[in-house]
Amino acid sequence: MSTTSPLRPKRSPLLTGLMLLYLVYTLVPLVWLLLSATKTQSDLVSSPGLWFGDKFALFANIRDTLTYDNGIFLRWLGNTVLYVVVGAGGATLLATAAGYGLAKYKFAGRRAVFAVLLGAVAIPGTALAVPTFLMFSNLGLTNTIWAIIIPSLISPFGLYLMWVYATDAVPYDLLEAARIDGAGEVRIFFTVALRLLAPGIVTTLLFAVVSTWNNYFLPLIMLSKPNLYPLTVGLTQWSNQATGVGARPIYNLVITGSLLTIVPLVVAFLLLQRFWQSGLTAGGVK
Amino acid sequence: MHRDTKGWLFVGPFLAVFALTFLAPIGYAIYLSLFRDQAFFGGTVFVGLDNYVDVIRDPKFWESFGRVLAFLVVQVPVMLILALLAALAIDSARLHAASFFRIVIFLPYAVPGVVAVLMWGFIYGNNFGLAADLNDLFNTTSIQPLSGRWMLPSIANIVTWEFVGYNMLIFYSALRTVPEELYEAAAIDGAGTVRTIRAVKLPALRGAIVIATIFSIIGSFQLFNEPNILRTLAPNVITTYFTPNMYAYNLSFAGQQFNYSATVAIVMGVITAIIAYVVQLRGSREAL
Numbered sequence: 001m002s003t004t005s006p007l008r009p010k011r012s013p014l015l016t017g018l019m020l021l022y023l024v025y026t027l028v029p030l031v032w033l034l035l036s037a038t039k040t041q042s043d044l045v046s047s048p049g050l051w052f053g054d055k056f057a058l059f060a061n062i063r064d065t066l067t068y069d070n071g072i073f074l075r076w077l078g079n080t081v082l083y084v085v086v087g088a089g090g091a092t093l094l095a096t097a098a099g100y101g102l103a104k105y106k107f108a109g110r111r112a113v114f115a116v117l118l119g120a121v122a123i124p125g126t127a128l129a130v131p132t133f134l135m136f137s138n139l140g141l142t143n144t145i146w147a148i149i150i151p152s153l154i155s156p157f158g159l160y161l162m163w164v165y166a167t168d169a170v171p172y173d174l175l176e177a178a179r180i181d182g183a184g185e186v187r188i189f190f191t192v193a194l195r196l197l198a199p200g201i202v203t204t205l206l207f208a209v210v211s212t213w214n215n216y217f218l219p220l221i222m223l224s225k226p227n228l229y230p231l232t233v234g235l236t237q238w239s240n241q242a243t244g245v246g247a248r249p250i251y252n253l254v255i256t257g258s259l260l261t262i263v264p265l266v267v268a269f270l271l272l273q274r275f276w277q278s279g280l281t282a283g284g285v286k
Numbered sequence: 287m288h289r290d291t292k293g294w295l296f297v298g299p300f301l302a303v304f305a306l307t308f309l310a311p312i313g314y315a316i317y318l319s320l321f322r323d324q325a326f327f328g329g330t331v332f333v334g335l336d337n338y339v340d341v342i343r344d345p346k347f348w349e350s351f352g353r354v355l356a357f358l359v360v361q362v363p364v365m366l367i368l369a370l371l372a373a374l375a376i377d378s379a380r381l382h383a384a385s386f387f388r389i390v391i392f393l394p395y396a397v398p399g400v401v402a403v404l405m406w407g408f409i410y411g412n413n414f415g416l417a418a419d420l421n422d423l424f425n426t427t428s429i430q431p432l433s434g435r436w437m438l439p440s441i442a443n444i445v446t447w448e449f450v451g452y453n454m455l456i457f458y459s460a461l462r463t464v465p466e467e468l469y470e471a472a473a474i475d476g477a478g479t480v481r482t483i484r485a486v487k488l489p490a491l492r493g494a495i496v497i498a499t500i501f502s503i504i505g506s507f508q509l510f511n512e513p514n515i516l517r518t519l520a521p522n523v524i525t526t527y528f529t530p531n532m533y534a535y536n537l538s539f540a541g542q543q544f545n546y547s548a549t550v551a552i553v554m555g556v557i558t559a560i561i562a563y564v565v566q567l568r569g570s571r572e573a574l
Contacts, residue, residue, distance in 0.1 A: 016383075154308065236400055
């Protein structure tokens, strides 16, 4: 880390203490979730929230979560992975190509593209959900995986990031040199530009993965078959079963399932820290 | 800049999908909003702007709108100020273990919104939540985050918890782009911490603050996940028109009133776009 001041100010215990308070607020719900996932249904009610119960039931809970209702949780996990790989992967590819095109080519209609994109982004995404549902319903796409994948393919934030990133990261000279060598535009993109864009691509991919992994509203309205649900909709379904009329005591499954849903993303963010933080800083220049 | 229509090769695929998932639904929503189901004869009939007149006169719409407006007036400043303070603290070089703080405070962003709401919903609850523990501790029953009075602050707490870290990171990224020479110049001028923040850091943050404000306003107007999931825990507190988005959703999926629902969505979209535009305009004018 570089210092932000040439004077190298002293570290302040007061400031660190205040930030620790905020850190506690950030961590308390996560710690609660972690501890609750180790408890049996009866310990959940009888033991204090921020301490362990009588029995350590984490592994039993995980087994129950994965096997409940013929292993539907694993099915939801598989669906989520499918939506993320195709949706977020496709979104990253489209945003990278389009950002690169907008940054490095001057073509007729480029300004119009900007105007349309900016205008459309200001419109709330969820306001589009109902009309999108009706449209997809007429096209016979509801209750198919495409109802989730196709809308996930557009990431306006990703496009913005890649456009800003490509502007600085890919020098014109390099592109011109490749053209003189006789390389076609598509080949230049894949062999020259992609490598230079890598940190931006990782950032865009990570944020696309988060938004697809966390997607709730879209699958909620598009899907009525539980075997197509992603984890988010499946978990809320379980939660409704646990609280609604004729409730089944499956709180431990909702809690353990929630924990299992969080883990992959948290791990991804921690492992890829170096990439996405440098990618974001570059995006913040403009 | 390469002058070449080959640029379309790269932008075209994005635009094609964009047209299908953004432009077509907008067009379809506008089309739907001009028609109405006929009660007795079946089919639909063109009614011009009648649906819009109905929305403008609909007390349920305005109640839900007022609620998200009240929500955003309080929640957005609280969240952004917390994020700003955290970013300034982490950037200040006065903090122990700054990079540890940065990553942990950002972590809630990686938690799916649905899981965040389920988690906080349990914590708020009186069965086995922390609210119950606190009530036991103080021998009272007055801590009821899911009651009518406290529902909106409780939702605001969840949204704040989720997004402070994300906004902090946007601010922090902007602070990182301040050139070292500016700090040196400020130090030579004898500027203290507060003056350096006011004269160097805040101007550098202006663009990021405008963007974060716009995104937060749009997010507040779209409020749906949190109240919709908490509704199972507090069905008497959260109505089907608690927020404009829930209203549009329930009109469609519980009431089959697709035309009216599309109209509500468009009206909200227009209001949001206007407010976002005004914020952007004011933000950039002050920057000049």
